[in-house]
Amino acid sequence: MSYSSLSSVPLSRDASDISIHISNDSSPLLDGALNTVHLVLSTQSKAIAYLANQYRKSDWSRQQMKRALRVMNNGLNAGGKIVVSGIGKSYKIAAKTVATLNSLSVQAALLHPSEALHGDLGIIREERGDVLVLISASGNTAELINLLQYVPECVPVILMSCSRQSQLSRNPRVLAMLYAELPKRLAEKNLYGLSAPTISTTLCLTLLDATSMALAELYMNDLSLRKKRFGDRHPGGAIGAETMKDRAMAFAQLQSSEPASTSASNSLSNSSGDYPEKSVSETSEELAEEDALTMADLVLLNKIRTSNNRVTLRALPENDELEMATLMITYDYILIQGDENEKDDQASSKTHITHALDSKAAQEIYRSSKLQGDDWQETRWKLEEALLEVSM
Structure with a gap:
């Protein structure tokens, strides 16, 4: 059976007899194909x-x-x-x-x-x-x-x-x-x-x-040793360039005579008024019955608890890209507060944090998204994907 009647151009000698020509992107056939992709x-x-x-x-x-x-x-x-x-x-x-x-x-x-x-x-x-x-x-x-x-x-x-x-x-x-x-x-x-x-x-x-x-x-x-060997085996491409950069920075640090700053570690060791300091091991035990977190997630959670530079929102800004950019620059962590209905009656006066966003990670996502031409809605859902589930 020929499908040339369904096509905007006649079938050539080499044309397929099991498919059809699609004239524009609004074809319902493409919608069906997109459903298959999903x-x-x-x-x-x-x-x-x-x-x-x-x-x-x-x-x-x-x-x-x-x-x-x-x-x-x-x-x-x-x-x-x-x-x-x-x-x-x-x-x-x-x-x-x-x-x-x-x-x-x-x-x-x-x-x-x-x-x-x-x-x-x-x-x-x-x-x-x-x-x-x-x-x-x-x-x-x-x-x-x-x-x-x-x-x-x-x-x-x-x-x-x-x-x-x-x-x-x-x-x-x-x-x-x-x-x-x-x-x-x-x-x-x-x-x-x-x-x-x-x-x-x-x-x-x-x-x-x-x-x-x-x-x-x-x-x-x-x-x-694993990092060194991995870098040695990837001298070319993006990994090679990153390895060279890391090694140059490490060499520069070794040559520097300036003492390492301890302000960051001191700030992490001070507990905040709202969230008392907890060790990574204590946090791990607290979340033992929840989905397993990576060590990096546990370290991040501990930093969030001890940070004084954070902001709590009901949700990430929906349509205000400028506000989101300002938040990422101003604060180290953006915390998302759960719905009032999710709170325990006895703790209704307390803020219940369900998700957290590391602003440094968010900035990288935002930058990469903009470099590839994503609009704000595309960028926003990528930021939402980076939210870490927490219970605070």
């Missing part, structure tokens, strides 16, 4: 949120992760490397993971399962303590099942998969799993009608990124 983005976000909760709440997943990290760390300590293998989209994820590990000074190598059977199996050196990581979303990849037959018995094997029960997960050679659970409600076929690897690949890549960072910190627990 669907994919929202479901990807939900899947990653689910994955984060999985590793916060699932003892089995956490134990498997700990075992996998231990096996890989011990292999590296023995002088080995991490060999990563997969096929199809998983091979591309494997390639990215290897690149990430090497950039973090964790020795890694990429192995194609088919090429392995034609000589590349020599990449794996069992005498050096190498560890093999297999990536298979289904856990039933025939090429990887076949590959395992020829991997030396003493080589530890770890499986990255979205399926807890599979042929590979049941293989006795697999010592641990990096499990990225994909709920049925978020499976690609149920959402899009196609089993196109999108959500599953995002989960695998995200979990492997997290594993890579954790392994790098475990293997090399000195942050200054």
Whole structure:
């Protein structure tokens, strides 16, 4: 069937007979496509949120992760490397993971399962303590099942998969799993009608990124050394330029004979009248039953509590960009007060803070947003995304 009647231009000899020409941006077809974009983005976000909760709440997943990290760390300590293998989209994820590990000074190598059977199996050196990581979303990849037959018995094997029960997960050679659970409600076929690897690949890549960072910190627990090695391996591009700048500033500070100012630390040590001083550990215990915060968030929360240069609002300015810019310049922290209905009756006279914004972080967001031409509404929601949930 030809669709040329629906097009503003006739089909040429090379034109598609399964699509149509769209004459302008107001076409309802584009609205439908935009809905698909939103669907994919929202479901990807939900899947990653689910994955984060999985590793916060699932003892089995956490134990498997700990075992996998231990096996890989011990292999590296023995002088080995991490060999990563997969096929199809998983091979591309494997390639990215290897690149990430090497950039973090964790020795890694990429192995194609088919090429392995034609000589590349020599990449794996069992005498050096190498560890093999297999990536298979289904856990039933025939090429990887076949590959395992020829991997030396003493080589530890770890499986990255979205399926807890599979042929590979049941293989006795697999010592641990990096499990990225994909709920049925978020499976690609149920959402899009196609089993196109999108959500599953995002989960695998995200979990492997997290594993890579954790392994790098475990293997090399000195942050200054990790930063130096990371900079050494990125001499080019934006990272290289940033590294050069940081090292130049550090060198200048070493050469400076001026004593370090203690006013900032003193100001943080003084408690304010409204918010008594609390240590990071006390704050951590107070929020133990809430969503886990990063150490950076806890430090920020402690600084907010002890800062005297803050302002409390009902909400960020809706339409007044100038007011928001003034607030970011004038105050160190912008606090958002919760609704009156959210307050406890016994504490109705107290200010209940639900969110906080670090003005320095806000200024960076504002600057970047303006440089790329965002209007105020675009900028405002980015500032809202930077709000840290607190309870004060």
